[in-house]
Amino acid sequence: MxxxxxxxxxxxxxxxxxxxxxxxxxxxxxxxxxxxxxxxxxxxxxxNALGRYLRTAHTKTILVVVPDITNPFFSNVMKGIQTLANEREYDVLVMDAEHAHFDTMKCFDMLEQKQVDGLIMLTSRFDQQTLIDLSAEHSIVLACEYLEGTTIPTVSIDNVSAARKMTEYLIDLAYTNIAHITGPMETVLGIDRLRGFKQALQARSIPVKTSYIQEGDFSVDSGYNVMFKLLAMEDRPDAVFAANDEMAMGAINAAKAFDLKVPEDIAIVGFDDIRMASMFTPQLTTVSQPTFDIGQKSMSLLLDLLNKKPLTQSQFVLENTLMVRDSCGHHLKTKDDTESPV
Missing domain, CATH: 1.10.260.40 (lambda repressor-like DNA-binding domains)
Known part of the structure:
Protein backbone atom coordinates (compact mmCIF):
# COMPACT_ATOMS: atom_id res chain seq x y z
CA MET A 1 0.00 0.00 0.00
CA ASN A 48 -5.04 7.69 6.28
CA ALA A 49 -8.20 8.75 8.09
CA LEU A 50 -6.61 8.48 11.53
CA GLY A 51 -3.68 10.59 10.46
CA ARG A 52 -6.02 13.20 9.05
CA TYR A 53 -7.93 13.27 12.34
CA LEU A 54 -4.75 13.70 14.36
CA ARG A 55 -3.77 16.64 12.14
CA THR A 56 -7.13 18.38 11.95
CA ALA A 57 -9.25 16.97 14.82
CA HIS A 58 -11.96 16.28 12.19
CA THR A 59 -13.11 12.84 11.09
CA LYS A 60 -14.87 14.08 7.93
CA THR A 61 -17.65 11.70 8.95
CA ILE A 62 -21.23 12.47 9.94
CA LEU A 63 -23.87 10.27 11.55
CA VAL A 64 -27.50 10.07 10.40
CA VAL A 65 -30.11 8.48 12.68
CA VAL A 66 -33.16 7.12 10.82
CA PRO A 67 -36.34 6.18 12.73
CA ASP A 68 -36.99 3.12 10.55
CA ILE A 69 -34.56 2.23 7.76
CA THR A 70 -37.14 -0.07 6.14
CA ASN A 71 -39.50 2.87 5.52
CA PRO A 72 -38.98 3.87 1.85
CA PHE A 73 -39.73 7.51 2.65
CA PHE A 74 -36.23 7.96 4.04
CA SER A 75 -34.33 6.62 1.02
CA ASN A 76 -34.60 9.88 -0.93
CA VAL A 77 -33.84 11.96 2.18
CA MET A 78 -30.66 9.92 2.56
CA LYS A 79 -29.86 10.44 -1.12
CA GLY A 80 -30.02 14.22 -0.60
CA ILE A 81 -27.71 13.98 2.41
CA GLN A 82 -25.29 11.62 0.69
CA THR A 83 -25.09 13.66 -2.52
CA LEU A 84 -23.89 16.82 -0.76
CA ALA A 85 -21.71 14.82 1.65
CA ASN A 86 -19.92 13.23 -1.30
CA GLU A 87 -19.36 16.62 -2.90
CA ARG A 88 -17.75 17.87 0.32
CA GLU A 89 -15.79 14.62 0.83
CA TYR A 90 -17.65 13.55 3.96
CA ASP A 91 -18.46 9.95 4.84
CA VAL A 92 -21.94 9.10 6.13
CA LEU A 93 -22.75 6.56 8.84
CA VAL A 94 -26.37 5.46 9.32
CA MET A 95 -28.05 4.16 12.48
CA ASP A 96 -31.51 2.60 12.48
CA ALA A 97 -33.45 3.64 15.59
CA GLU A 98 -35.83 0.69 15.09
CA HIS A 99 -33.05 -1.90 15.24
CA ALA A 100 -33.38 -4.26 18.19
CA HIS A 101 -29.86 -3.48 19.42
CA PHE A 102 -30.01 0.29 18.88
CA ASP A 103 -28.70 2.18 21.89
CA THR A 104 -30.25 5.62 22.20
CA MET A 105 -27.20 7.13 23.82
CA LYS A 106 -24.62 5.56 21.50
CA CYS A 107 -25.09 8.18 18.78
CA PHE A 108 -24.68 10.94 21.36
CA ASP A 109 -21.55 9.24 22.74
CA MET A 110 -20.06 9.17 19.24
CA LEU A 111 -20.35 12.97 19.17
CA GLU A 112 -18.90 13.38 22.65
CA GLN A 113 -15.97 11.07 21.83
CA LYS A 114 -15.38 12.85 18.50
CA GLN A 115 -15.93 9.68 16.47
CA VAL A 116 -18.10 11.77 14.13
CA ASP A 117 -18.09 15.49 13.41
CA GLY A 118 -21.84 16.04 13.37
CA LEU A 119 -25.25 14.46 13.63
CA ILE A 120 -28.42 14.61 11.50
CA MET A 121 -31.48 13.29 13.29
CA LEU A 122 -34.39 12.20 11.07
CA THR A 123 -36.37 11.56 14.24
CA SER A 124 -37.03 13.54 17.43
CA ARG A 125 -38.03 10.44 19.43
CA PHE A 126 -35.26 10.82 21.99
CA ASP A 127 -34.84 12.44 25.35
CA GLN A 128 -35.41 16.00 24.24
CA GLN A 129 -33.46 17.73 26.99
CA THR A 130 -30.39 15.61 26.26
CA LEU A 131 -30.64 16.53 22.58
CA ILE A 132 -31.00 20.23 23.41
CA ASP A 133 -28.03 20.12 25.79
CA LEU A 134 -25.83 18.35 23.24
CA SER A 135 -26.75 20.82 20.50
CA ALA A 136 -25.22 23.61 22.57
CA GLU A 137 -21.81 21.94 22.28
CA HIS A 138 -22.02 19.91 19.05
CA SER A 139 -23.24 20.24 15.47
CA ILE A 140 -26.74 18.71 15.28
CA VAL A 141 -29.53 19.15 12.73
CA LEU A 142 -33.09 17.81 12.86
CA ALA A 143 -34.86 16.85 9.64
CA CYS A 144 -38.37 15.55 8.86
CA GLU A 145 -39.37 15.70 12.53
CA TYR A 146 -38.87 18.67 14.81
CA LEU A 147 -38.92 20.00 18.35
CA GLU A 148 -40.92 23.12 19.11
CA GLY A 149 -39.32 25.85 21.18
CA THR A 150 -35.68 24.96 20.47
CA THR A 151 -32.96 26.59 18.40
CA ILE A 152 -31.73 23.30 16.92
CA PRO A 153 -31.57 23.83 13.13
CA THR A 154 -34.53 22.02 11.57
CA VAL A 155 -35.74 21.16 8.05
CA SER A 156 -39.30 19.93 7.53
CA ILE A 157 -42.67 20.69 5.98
CA ASP A 158 -45.71 22.13 7.77
CA ASN A 159 -47.45 18.88 8.65
CA VAL A 160 -50.49 20.58 10.17
CA SER A 161 -51.33 22.63 7.08
CA ALA A 162 -50.54 19.69 4.75
CA ALA A 163 -52.94 17.37 6.62
CA ARG A 164 -55.54 20.13 6.69
CA LYS A 165 -55.18 20.58 2.93
CA MET A 166 -55.67 16.86 2.29
CA THR A 167 -58.76 16.70 4.50
CA GLU A 168 -60.25 19.82 2.91
CA TYR A 169 -59.79 18.22 -0.51
CA LEU A 170 -61.77 15.16 0.58
CA ILE A 171 -64.50 17.43 1.95
CA ASP A 172 -64.56 19.32 -1.36
CA LEU A 173 -65.17 15.98 -3.09
CA ALA A 174 -68.34 15.71 -0.95
CA TYR A 175 -67.14 13.05 1.50
CA THR A 176 -68.80 13.58 4.87
CA ASN A 177 -67.75 10.57 6.97
CA ILE A 178 -63.96 10.86 6.91
CA ALA A 179 -61.81 8.72 9.17
CA HIS A 180 -58.14 9.22 10.06
CA ILE A 181 -55.52 6.57 10.74
CA THR A 182 -52.95 8.48 12.78
CA GLY A 183 -49.26 7.90 13.20
CA PRO A 184 -47.94 6.99 16.68
CA MET A 185 -49.34 9.63 19.04
CA GLU A 186 -46.04 10.00 20.88
CA THR A 187 -44.55 11.46 17.68
CA VAL A 188 -44.80 15.02 16.44
CA LEU A 189 -45.85 13.76 13.00
CA GLY A 190 -48.77 11.78 14.41
CA ILE A 191 -49.87 14.72 16.55
CA ASP A 192 -49.55 17.40 13.85
CA ARG A 193 -51.27 15.44 11.08
CA LEU A 194 -54.17 14.66 13.41
CA ARG A 195 -54.34 18.34 14.32
CA GLY A 196 -54.60 19.35 10.67
CA PHE A 197 -57.30 16.72 10.09
CA LYS A 198 -59.39 18.04 12.98
CA GLN A 199 -58.91 21.67 11.94
CA ALA A 200 -60.31 20.97 8.47
CA LEU A 201 -63.41 19.25 9.85
CA GLN A 202 -64.04 21.94 12.44
CA ALA A 203 -63.62 24.73 9.88
CA ARG A 204 -66.39 23.14 7.77
CA SER A 205 -68.60 22.46 10.83
CA ILE A 206 -68.27 18.69 10.42
CA PRO A 207 -68.37 16.77 13.73
CA VAL A 208 -65.12 15.07 14.75
CA LYS A 209 -66.07 11.48 15.53
CA THR A 210 -63.62 9.98 18.01
CA SER A 211 -64.42 6.47 16.74
CA TYR A 212 -63.18 7.56 13.30
CA ILE A 213 -59.74 8.41 14.70
CA GLN A 214 -57.64 5.27 15.11
CA GLU A 215 -53.91 5.05 15.87
CA GLY A 216 -51.47 3.24 13.63
CA ASP A 217 -47.67 2.93 13.70
CA PHE A 218 -46.78 3.99 10.11
CA SER A 219 -46.51 0.34 8.95
CA VAL A 220 -48.50 -1.42 6.20
CA ASP A 221 -49.69 -3.99 8.76
CA SER A 222 -51.10 -1.33 11.09
CA GLY A 223 -52.95 0.30 8.21
CA TYR A 224 -54.45 -3.06 7.31
CA ASN A 225 -55.47 -3.91 10.89
CA VAL A 226 -56.88 -0.47 11.73
CA MET A 227 -58.86 -0.43 8.47
CA PHE A 228 -60.50 -3.71 9.47
CA LYS A 229 -61.69 -1.99 12.65
CA LEU A 230 -63.09 0.98 10.70
CA LEU A 231 -64.86 -1.22 8.17
CA ALA A 232 -66.45 -3.30 10.93
CA MET A 233 -68.32 -0.24 12.20
CA GLU A 234 -72.06 -0.06 11.57
CA ASP A 235 -71.64 3.48 10.26
CA ARG A 236 -68.49 2.93 8.25
CA PRO A 237 -66.58 5.91 6.79
CA ASP A 238 -66.83 6.87 3.12
CA ALA A 239 -63.21 8.12 3.06
CA VAL A 240 -60.05 7.37 5.04
CA PHE A 241 -56.99 9.62 5.39
CA ALA A 242 -53.95 7.62 6.54
CA ALA A 243 -51.05 9.58 8.02
CA ASN A 244 -48.54 7.93 5.70
CA ASP A 245 -48.56 6.01 2.41
CA GLU A 246 -47.66 2.62 3.86
CA MET A 247 -50.68 2.67 6.16
CA ALA A 248 -52.84 3.86 3.25
CA MET A 249 -51.67 0.88 1.17
CA GLY A 250 -52.45 -1.47 4.04
CA ALA A 251 -55.90 0.14 4.32
CA ILE A 252 -56.55 -0.38 0.59
CA ASN A 253 -55.62 -4.05 0.91
CA ALA A 254 -58.02 -4.37 3.84
CA ALA A 255 -60.82 -2.77 1.82
CA LYS A 256 -60.19 -5.29 -0.96
CA ALA A 257 -60.43 -8.08 1.62
CA PHE A 258 -63.94 -6.75 2.38
CA ASP A 259 -64.71 -6.91 -1.37
CA LEU A 260 -64.87 -3.12 -1.48
CA LYS A 261 -63.62 -1.18 -4.47
CA VAL A 262 -61.33 1.81 -3.96
CA PRO A 263 -62.41 4.52 -4.64
CA GLU A 264 -65.89 3.48 -5.88
CA ASP A 265 -66.98 2.18 -2.46
CA ILE A 266 -64.54 4.04 -0.22
CA ALA A 267 -61.80 6.61 -0.84
CA ILE A 268 -58.38 6.15 0.75
CA VAL A 269 -55.53 8.69 0.73
CA GLY A 270 -52.05 8.85 2.25
CA PHE A 271 -49.13 11.12 3.06
CA ASP A 272 -45.46 11.30 1.90
CA ASP A 273 -45.65 10.27 -1.79
CA ILE A 274 -43.18 7.41 -1.57
CA ARG A 275 -42.15 5.91 -4.89
CA MET A 276 -44.73 3.09 -4.72
CA ALA A 277 -47.60 5.58 -4.31
CA SER A 278 -47.87 6.18 -8.05
CA MET A 279 -47.34 2.47 -8.86
CA PHE A 280 -49.91 1.06 -6.45
CA THR A 281 -53.39 0.00 -7.59
CA PRO A 282 -55.25 2.27 -7.42
CA GLN A 283 -52.65 5.02 -7.65
CA LEU A 284 -52.50 6.78 -4.30
CA THR A 285 -53.60 10.35 -3.66
CA THR A 286 -51.08 11.72 -1.18
CA VAL A 287 -49.06 14.66 0.10
CA SER A 288 -45.69 14.91 -1.63
CA GLN A 289 -42.72 15.99 0.47
CA PRO A 290 -39.52 17.34 -1.15
CA THR A 291 -37.49 14.51 0.38
CA PHE A 292 -34.27 15.02 -1.59
CA ASP A 293 -34.32 18.76 -0.79
CA ILE A 294 -34.93 18.02 2.90
CA GLY A 295 -31.86 15.79 2.97
CA GLN A 296 -29.67 18.19 1.03
CA LYS A 297 -30.73 21.22 3.08
CA SER A 298 -30.11 19.39 6.35
CA MET A 299 -26.59 18.45 5.19
CA SER A 300 -25.98 22.03 4.08
CA LEU A 301 -26.99 23.32 7.52
CA LEU A 302 -24.74 20.79 9.23
CA LEU A 303 -21.80 21.89 7.08
CA ASP A 304 -22.47 25.51 8.06
CA LEU A 305 -22.40 24.51 11.73
CA LEU A 306 -19.19 22.53 11.27
CA ASN A 307 -17.57 25.49 9.52
CA LYS A 308 -18.75 27.89 12.26
CA LYS A 309 -20.85 29.91 9.82
CA PRO A 310 -23.57 32.04 11.44
CA LEU A 311 -27.06 30.83 10.52
CA THR A 312 -29.47 33.49 9.26
CA GLN A 313 -32.34 31.26 10.42
CA SER A 314 -32.64 27.92 12.16
CA GLN A 315 -36.09 26.67 11.11
CA PHE A 316 -36.68 25.83 7.45
CA VAL A 317 -40.18 24.85 6.30
CA LEU A 318 -40.23 23.51 2.73
CA GLU A 319 -43.22 23.35 0.39
CA ASN A 320 -45.44 20.28 0.03
CA THR A 321 -47.74 19.33 -2.83
CA LEU A 322 -51.07 17.51 -2.90
CA MET A 323 -50.80 14.76 -5.52
CA VAL A 324 -54.28 13.89 -6.75
CA ARG A 325 -54.55 10.34 -8.11
CA ASP A 326 -57.25 7.70 -8.47
CA SER A 327 -57.59 6.48 -4.85
CA CYS A 328 -59.54 9.58 -3.74
CA GLY A 329 -62.19 9.13 -6.45
CA HIS A 330 -61.70 12.59 -7.93
CA HIS A 331 -62.28 11.21 -11.43
CA LEU A 332 -65.65 9.86 -10.34
CA LYS A 333 -66.60 13.35 -9.17
CA THR A 334 -65.01 15.41 -11.96
CA LYS A 335 -64.67 12.91 -14.81
CA ASP A 336 -60.98 13.87 -14.91
CA ASP A 337 -58.87 10.73 -14.85
CA THR A 338 -55.47 12.41 -14.88
CA GLU A 339 -52.94 12.79 -12.08
CA SER A 340 -52.60 16.40 -11.01
CA PRO A 341 -50.57 18.23 -8.35
CA VAL A 342 -52.47 20.77 -6.27
Whole structure:
Protein backbone atom coordinates (compact mmCIF):
# COMPACT_ATOMS: atom_id res chain seq x y z
CA MET A 1 0.00 0.00 0.00
CA UNK A 2 1.55 3.33 -1.05
CA UNK A 3 2.41 5.88 1.64
CA UNK A 4 2.57 9.66 1.61
CA UNK A 5 6.37 9.33 1.22
CA UNK A 6 5.83 7.32 -1.99
CA UNK A 7 3.59 10.09 -3.31
CA UNK A 8 6.21 12.74 -2.44
CA UNK A 9 8.92 10.74 -4.20
CA UNK A 10 6.75 10.18 -7.29
CA UNK A 11 5.87 13.88 -7.49
CA UNK A 12 9.41 15.00 -6.64
CA UNK A 13 8.20 17.22 -3.79
CA UNK A 14 8.43 17.13 -0.01
CA UNK A 15 6.05 15.21 2.24
CA UNK A 16 4.90 18.56 3.67
CA UNK A 17 3.93 19.72 0.18
CA UNK A 18 1.87 16.56 -0.36
CA UNK A 19 0.16 17.12 2.98
CA UNK A 20 -0.72 20.73 2.09
CA UNK A 21 -2.14 19.67 -1.28
CA UNK A 22 -4.28 16.96 0.31
CA UNK A 23 -5.57 19.38 2.95
CA UNK A 24 -6.44 21.82 0.12
CA UNK A 25 -4.15 24.56 1.37
CA UNK A 26 -3.74 27.46 -1.07
CA UNK A 27 -0.01 27.91 -0.45
CA UNK A 28 1.14 25.33 -3.01
CA UNK A 29 2.00 26.28 -6.59
CA UNK A 30 -0.26 25.06 -9.36
CA UNK A 31 2.61 23.03 -10.85
CA UNK A 32 3.35 21.17 -7.61
CA UNK A 33 -0.35 20.66 -6.92
CA UNK A 34 -0.78 19.04 -10.31
CA UNK A 35 2.26 16.82 -9.78
CA UNK A 36 0.96 15.62 -6.42
CA UNK A 37 -2.55 14.91 -7.76
CA UNK A 38 -1.12 12.94 -10.68
CA UNK A 39 1.07 10.93 -8.28
CA UNK A 40 -1.91 10.24 -6.02
CA UNK A 41 -3.92 8.95 -8.97
CA UNK A 42 -1.08 6.88 -10.41
CA UNK A 43 -0.25 5.22 -7.08
CA UNK A 44 -3.93 4.98 -6.02
CA UNK A 45 -2.97 6.57 -2.71
CA UNK A 46 -5.64 6.68 0.03
CA UNK A 47 -4.99 9.22 2.82
CA ASN A 48 -5.04 7.69 6.28
CA ALA A 49 -8.20 8.75 8.09
CA LEU A 50 -6.61 8.48 11.53
CA GLY A 51 -3.68 10.59 10.46
CA ARG A 52 -6.02 13.20 9.05
CA TYR A 53 -7.93 13.27 12.34
CA LEU A 54 -4.75 13.70 14.36
CA ARG A 55 -3.77 16.64 12.14
CA THR A 56 -7.13 18.38 11.95
CA ALA A 57 -9.25 16.97 14.82
CA HIS A 58 -11.96 16.28 12.19
CA THR A 59 -13.11 12.84 11.09
CA LYS A 60 -14.87 14.08 7.93
CA THR A 61 -17.65 11.70 8.95
CA ILE A 62 -21.23 12.47 9.94
CA LEU A 63 -23.87 10.27 11.55
CA VAL A 64 -27.50 10.07 10.40
CA VAL A 65 -30.11 8.48 12.68
CA VAL A 66 -33.16 7.12 10.82
CA PRO A 67 -36.34 6.18 12.73
CA ASP A 68 -36.99 3.12 10.55
CA ILE A 69 -34.56 2.23 7.76
CA THR A 70 -37.14 -0.07 6.14
CA ASN A 71 -39.50 2.87 5.52
CA PRO A 72 -38.98 3.87 1.85
CA PHE A 73 -39.73 7.51 2.65
CA PHE A 74 -36.23 7.96 4.04
CA SER A 75 -34.33 6.62 1.02
CA ASN A 76 -34.60 9.88 -0.93
CA VAL A 77 -33.84 11.96 2.18
CA MET A 78 -30.66 9.92 2.56
CA LYS A 79 -29.86 10.44 -1.12
CA GLY A 80 -30.02 14.22 -0.60
CA ILE A 81 -27.71 13.98 2.41
CA GLN A 82 -25.29 11.62 0.69
CA THR A 83 -25.09 13.66 -2.52
CA LEU A 84 -23.89 16.82 -0.76
CA ALA A 85 -21.71 14.82 1.65
CA ASN A 86 -19.92 13.23 -1.30
CA GLU A 87 -19.36 16.62 -2.90
CA ARG A 88 -17.75 17.87 0.32
CA GLU A 89 -15.79 14.62 0.83
CA TYR A 90 -17.65 13.55 3.96
CA ASP A 91 -18.46 9.95 4.84
CA VAL A 92 -21.94 9.10 6.13
CA LEU A 93 -22.75 6.56 8.84
CA VAL A 94 -26.37 5.46 9.32
CA MET A 95 -28.05 4.16 12.48
CA ASP A 96 -31.51 2.60 12.48
CA ALA A 97 -33.45 3.64 15.59
CA GLU A 98 -35.83 0.69 15.09
CA HIS A 99 -33.05 -1.90 15.24
CA ALA A 100 -33.38 -4.26 18.19
CA HIS A 101 -29.86 -3.48 19.42
CA PHE A 102 -30.01 0.29 18.88
CA ASP A 103 -28.70 2.18 21.89
CA THR A 104 -30.25 5.62 22.20
CA MET A 105 -27.20 7.13 23.82
CA LYS A 106 -24.62 5.56 21.50
CA CYS A 107 -25.09 8.18 18.78
CA PHE A 108 -24.68 10.94 21.36
CA ASP A 109 -21.55 9.24 22.74
CA MET A 110 -20.06 9.17 19.24
CA LEU A 111 -20.35 12.97 19.17
CA GLU A 112 -18.90 13.38 22.65
CA GLN A 113 -15.97 11.07 21.83
CA LYS A 114 -15.38 12.85 18.50
CA GLN A 115 -15.93 9.68 16.47
CA VAL A 116 -18.10 11.77 14.13
CA ASP A 117 -18.09 15.49 13.41
CA GLY A 118 -21.84 16.04 13.37
CA LEU A 119 -25.25 14.46 13.63
CA ILE A 120 -28.42 14.61 11.50
CA MET A 121 -31.48 13.29 13.29
CA LEU A 122 -34.39 12.20 11.07
CA THR A 123 -36.37 11.56 14.24
CA SER A 124 -37.03 13.54 17.43
CA ARG A 125 -38.03 10.44 19.43
CA PHE A 126 -35.26 10.82 21.99
CA ASP A 127 -34.84 12.44 25.35
CA GLN A 128 -35.41 16.00 24.24
CA GLN A 129 -33.46 17.73 26.99
CA THR A 130 -30.39 15.61 26.26
CA LEU A 131 -30.64 16.53 22.58
CA ILE A 132 -31.00 20.23 23.41
CA ASP A 133 -28.03 20.12 25.79
CA LEU A 134 -25.83 18.35 23.24
CA SER A 135 -26.75 20.82 20.50
CA ALA A 136 -25.22 23.61 22.57
CA GLU A 137 -21.81 21.94 22.28
CA HIS A 138 -22.02 19.91 19.05
CA SER A 139 -23.24 20.24 15.47
CA ILE A 140 -26.74 18.71 15.28
CA VAL A 141 -29.53 19.15 12.73
CA LEU A 142 -33.09 17.81 12.86
CA ALA A 143 -34.86 16.85 9.64
CA CYS A 144 -38.37 15.55 8.86
CA GLU A 145 -39.37 15.70 12.53
CA TYR A 146 -38.87 18.67 14.81
CA LEU A 147 -38.92 20.00 18.35
CA GLU A 148 -40.92 23.12 19.11
CA GLY A 149 -39.32 25.85 21.18
CA THR A 150 -35.68 24.96 20.47
CA THR A 151 -32.96 26.59 18.40
CA ILE A 152 -31.73 23.30 16.92
CA PRO A 153 -31.57 23.83 13.13
CA THR A 154 -34.53 22.02 11.57
CA VAL A 155 -35.74 21.16 8.05
CA SER A 156 -39.30 19.93 7.53
CA ILE A 157 -42.67 20.69 5.98
CA ASP A 158 -45.71 22.13 7.77
CA ASN A 159 -47.45 18.88 8.65
CA VAL A 160 -50.49 20.58 10.17
CA SER A 161 -51.33 22.63 7.08
CA ALA A 162 -50.54 19.69 4.75
CA ALA A 163 -52.94 17.37 6.62
CA ARG A 164 -55.54 20.13 6.69
CA LYS A 165 -55.18 20.58 2.93
CA MET A 166 -55.67 16.86 2.29
CA THR A 167 -58.76 16.70 4.50
CA GLU A 168 -60.25 19.82 2.91
CA TYR A 169 -59.79 18.22 -0.51
CA LEU A 170 -61.77 15.16 0.58
CA ILE A 171 -64.50 17.43 1.95
CA ASP A 172 -64.56 19.32 -1.36
CA LEU A 173 -65.17 15.98 -3.09
CA ALA A 174 -68.34 15.71 -0.95
CA TYR A 175 -67.14 13.05 1.50
CA THR A 176 -68.80 13.58 4.87
CA ASN A 177 -67.75 10.57 6.97
CA ILE A 178 -63.96 10.86 6.91
CA ALA A 179 -61.81 8.72 9.17
CA HIS A 180 -58.14 9.22 10.06
CA ILE A 181 -55.52 6.57 10.74
CA THR A 182 -52.95 8.48 12.78
CA GLY A 183 -49.26 7.90 13.20
CA PRO A 184 -47.94 6.99 16.68
CA MET A 185 -49.34 9.63 19.04
CA GLU A 186 -46.04 10.00 20.88
CA THR A 187 -44.55 11.46 17.68
CA VAL A 188 -44.80 15.02 16.44
CA LEU A 189 -45.85 13.76 13.00
CA GLY A 190 -48.77 11.78 14.41
CA ILE A 191 -49.87 14.72 16.55
CA ASP A 192 -49.55 17.40 13.85
CA ARG A 193 -51.27 15.44 11.08
CA LEU A 194 -54.17 14.66 13.41
CA ARG A 195 -54.34 18.34 14.32
CA GLY A 196 -54.60 19.35 10.67
CA PHE A 197 -57.30 16.72 10.09
CA LYS A 198 -59.39 18.04 12.98
CA GLN A 199 -58.91 21.67 11.94
CA ALA A 200 -60.31 20.97 8.47
CA LEU A 201 -63.41 19.25 9.85
CA GLN A 202 -64.04 21.94 12.44
CA ALA A 203 -63.62 24.73 9.88
CA ARG A 204 -66.39 23.14 7.77
CA SER A 205 -68.60 22.46 10.83
CA ILE A 206 -68.27 18.69 10.42
CA PRO A 207 -68.37 16.77 13.73
CA VAL A 208 -65.12 15.07 14.75
CA LYS A 209 -66.07 11.48 15.53
CA THR A 210 -63.62 9.98 18.01
CA SER A 211 -64.42 6.47 16.74
CA TYR A 212 -63.18 7.56 13.30
CA ILE A 213 -59.74 8.41 14.70
CA GLN A 214 -57.64 5.27 15.11
CA GLU A 215 -53.91 5.05 15.87
CA GLY A 216 -51.47 3.24 13.63
CA ASP A 217 -47.67 2.93 13.70
CA PHE A 218 -46.78 3.99 10.11
CA SER A 219 -46.51 0.34 8.95
CA VAL A 220 -48.50 -1.42 6.20
CA ASP A 221 -49.69 -3.99 8.76
CA SER A 222 -51.10 -1.33 11.09
CA GLY A 223 -52.95 0.30 8.21
CA TYR A 224 -54.45 -3.06 7.31
CA ASN A 225 -55.47 -3.91 10.89
CA VAL A 226 -56.88 -0.47 11.73
CA MET A 227 -58.86 -0.43 8.47
CA PHE A 228 -60.50 -3.71 9.47
CA LYS A 229 -61.69 -1.99 12.65
CA LEU A 230 -63.09 0.98 10.70
CA LEU A 231 -64.86 -1.22 8.17
CA ALA A 232 -66.45 -3.30 10.93
CA MET A 233 -68.32 -0.24 12.20
CA GLU A 234 -72.06 -0.06 11.57
CA ASP A 235 -71.64 3.48 10.26
CA ARG A 236 -68.49 2.93 8.25
CA PRO A 237 -66.58 5.91 6.79
CA ASP A 238 -66.83 6.87 3.12
CA ALA A 239 -63.21 8.12 3.06
CA VAL A 240 -60.05 7.37 5.04
CA PHE A 241 -56.99 9.62 5.39
CA ALA A 242 -53.95 7.62 6.54
CA ALA A 243 -51.05 9.58 8.02
CA ASN A 244 -48.54 7.93 5.70
CA ASP A 245 -48.56 6.01 2.41
CA GLU A 246 -47.66 2.62 3.86
CA MET A 247 -50.68 2.67 6.16
CA ALA A 248 -52.84 3.86 3.25
CA MET A 249 -51.67 0.88 1.17
CA GLY A 250 -52.45 -1.47 4.04
CA ALA A 251 -55.90 0.14 4.32
CA ILE A 252 -56.55 -0.38 0.59
CA ASN A 253 -55.62 -4.05 0.91
CA ALA A 254 -58.02 -4.37 3.84
CA ALA A 255 -60.82 -2.77 1.82
CA LYS A 256 -60.19 -5.29 -0.96
CA ALA A 257 -60.43 -8.08 1.62
CA PHE A 258 -63.94 -6.75 2.38
CA ASP A 259 -64.71 -6.91 -1.37
CA LEU A 260 -64.87 -3.12 -1.48
CA LYS A 261 -63.62 -1.18 -4.47
CA VAL A 262 -61.33 1.81 -3.96
CA PRO A 263 -62.41 4.52 -4.64
CA GLU A 264 -65.89 3.48 -5.88
CA ASP A 265 -66.98 2.18 -2.46
CA ILE A 266 -64.54 4.04 -0.22
CA ALA A 267 -61.80 6.61 -0.84
CA ILE A 268 -58.38 6.15 0.75
CA VAL A 269 -55.53 8.69 0.73
CA GLY A 270 -52.05 8.85 2.25
CA PHE A 271 -49.13 11.12 3.06
CA ASP A 272 -45.46 11.30 1.90
CA ASP A 273 -45.65 10.27 -1.79
CA ILE A 274 -43.18 7.41 -1.57
CA ARG A 275 -42.15 5.91 -4.89
CA MET A 276 -44.73 3.09 -4.72
CA ALA A 277 -47.60 5.58 -4.31
CA SER A 278 -47.87 6.18 -8.05
CA MET A 279 -47.34 2.47 -8.86
CA PHE A 280 -49.91 1.06 -6.45
CA THR A 281 -53.39 0.00 -7.59
CA PRO A 282 -55.25 2.27 -7.42
CA GLN A 283 -52.65 5.02 -7.65
CA LEU A 284 -52.50 6.78 -4.30
CA THR A 285 -53.60 10.35 -3.66
CA THR A 286 -51.08 11.72 -1.18
CA VAL A 287 -49.06 14.66 0.10
CA SER A 288 -45.69 14.91 -1.63
CA GLN A 289 -42.72 15.99 0.47
CA PRO A 290 -39.52 17.34 -1.15
CA THR A 291 -37.49 14.51 0.38
CA PHE A 292 -34.27 15.02 -1.59
CA ASP A 293 -34.32 18.76 -0.79
CA ILE A 294 -34.93 18.02 2.90
CA GLY A 295 -31.86 15.79 2.97
CA GLN A 296 -29.67 18.19 1.03
CA LYS A 297 -30.73 21.22 3.08
CA SER A 298 -30.11 19.39 6.35
CA MET A 299 -26.59 18.45 5.19
CA SER A 300 -25.98 22.03 4.08
CA LEU A 301 -26.99 23.32 7.52
CA LEU A 302 -24.74 20.79 9.23
CA LEU A 303 -21.80 21.89 7.08
CA ASP A 304 -22.47 25.51 8.06
CA LEU A 305 -22.40 24.51 11.73
CA LEU A 306 -19.19 22.53 11.27
CA ASN A 307 -17.57 25.49 9.52
CA LYS A 308 -18.75 27.89 12.26
CA LYS A 309 -20.85 29.91 9.82
CA PRO A 310 -23.57 32.04 11.44
CA LEU A 311 -27.06 30.83 10.52
CA THR A 312 -29.47 33.49 9.26
CA GLN A 313 -32.34 31.26 10.42
CA SER A 314 -32.64 27.92 12.16
CA GLN A 315 -36.09 26.67 11.11
CA PHE A 316 -36.68 25.83 7.45
CA VAL A 317 -40.18 24.85 6.30
CA LEU A 318 -40.23 23.51 2.73
CA GLU A 319 -43.22 23.35 0.39
CA ASN A 320 -45.44 20.28 0.03
CA THR A 321 -47.74 19.33 -2.83
CA LEU A 322 -51.07 17.51 -2.90
CA MET A 323 -50.80 14.76 -5.52
CA VAL A 324 -54.28 13.89 -6.75
CA ARG A 325 -54.55 10.34 -8.11
CA ASP A 326 -57.25 7.70 -8.47
CA SER A 327 -57.59 6.48 -4.85
CA CYS A 328 -59.54 9.58 -3.74
CA GLY A 329 -62.19 9.13 -6.45
CA HIS A 330 -61.70 12.59 -7.93
CA HIS A 331 -62.28 11.21 -11.43
CA LEU A 332 -65.65 9.86 -10.34
CA LYS A 333 -66.60 13.35 -9.17
CA THR A 334 -65.01 15.41 -11.96
CA LYS A 335 -64.67 12.91 -14.81
CA ASP A 336 -60.98 13.87 -14.91
CA ASP A 337 -58.87 10.73 -14.85
CA THR A 338 -55.47 12.41 -14.88
CA GLU A 339 -52.94 12.79 -12.08
CA SER A 340 -52.60 16.40 -11.01
CA PRO A 341 -50.57 18.23 -8.35
CA VAL A 342 -52.47 20.77 -6.27
Missing amino acids: PTIKDVAKQANVSVATVSRVLSKADTVSEKNTQSVLEAVEKLNYKP
